[in-house]
Amino acid sequence: MVSNSQFQTLLSQVRACTHCQAELPDPAQPILQADPNARILIAGQAPGKQTLQKGIPFSDASGKRLRRWLGIDEATFYQADNIAILPMGFCYPGKGDSGDAPPRPECAELWRATLLAALPNIELTLILGAHALKYHAPEYRSVTDAVEDWSALWPDRLVLPHPSPRNQAWFKRHSWFERDVLPMLKSRVSALCVKG
């Protein structure tokens, strides 16, 4: 277990990181949120361009939908002692062949195990996207397989479809997700969060 000042030092080191700068399209700007008291971890992909410009994780349409799924407002969501937000890559990775490029792999190799070890109070890990799936639920081959098998992971982990508006077709094809999974998720998040 790390002390609060050790944790703040670690966070400062991550925020000053330029380890894979040569591979990034913009100056390195790690975007994450964490506090040793957090009880929920959101393991996402990497910041998008809009998030990079604002410097705030999930400050876009995906974040709006995610907060609706969790049943919490912005103040509660952005309270670091409620929710740690650790994408697989902390900096915007640039554009890929379709959409954003994958998170830089150096990032998880360098930081993830140390940060996770410094978050001893996490009770629920929400996993978003294929890269986070590989790290946090490697027993599944696809996000859809893992979302459909949600009861096997609950209550410690839950794989979510990406809340991006570009995922509308998935939401329509899997209407049971909103009907069956979200009420249970909201109730657990409400129990784990201190309101903002």
Ligand code: SF4
């Ligand atoms: S993506 Fe990660 S490893 Fe690369 S510069 Fe940003 S914080 Fe450092």
